[in-house]
Amino acid sequence: MMNKKNNMKTTFKKLIILLFVVSIVVVSCKKDEPPHHITTIETAVLNKMNDYRDGQSLNKLVTNYVMFKEARELSDRLAGNEINIHENVIPAKLKELTSNFGGKENGWLVLESRYEIADSIIAQIKSDSTATEMIKRKFTQAGVGVSSNADGNSIICLLFMYIP
DSSP: OOHHHHHHHHHHHHHEEEEEEHHHHHHHSSOOOOOOOOHHHHHHHHHHHHHHHTTTOOOEEOOOOOOHHHHHHHHHHHTSSSOOOTTSSHHHHHHHHHHHHSSHHHHHHHEEEEEOOOHHHHHHHHTTTHHHHHSSSSOOOOEEEEEEOSOOOEEEEEEEEEEE
16 A cells, blocks of 8 residues: 555656646747648649659659748749849749758749649640759759739749759
């Protein structure tokens, strides 16, 4: 009986210590940014791009949430005319991401579409030989950002990276 009482006291003490440690950790942790929400059209564009790559016997691109977030921010800025495609903003951002992820190669595309339909966006890419070559390169990760500009057109920013 005495042994059972000692075990309960020891267990209770451990529980109190655990609760104390957890409360300190919770209070000292900074709040994280809210998770980035990937829209239906952004997911659909990546899926259609992967369908195309699969038909070309290429690997599927993996969703990279950080790249999706950056692609959306860039498409928002392009749609709002805060930056233009001829500035070095996109290549500089992609270089930074590639360095942070230990990537070896990267690429990007920006296009404007009247339609926010994945099939139309992929058809537009496939109609341009330079864009087609870009999505056929040896990449492993991707991010897609889609935003609307003042004219109601979609600005699509595609970021690619090869991480061995």
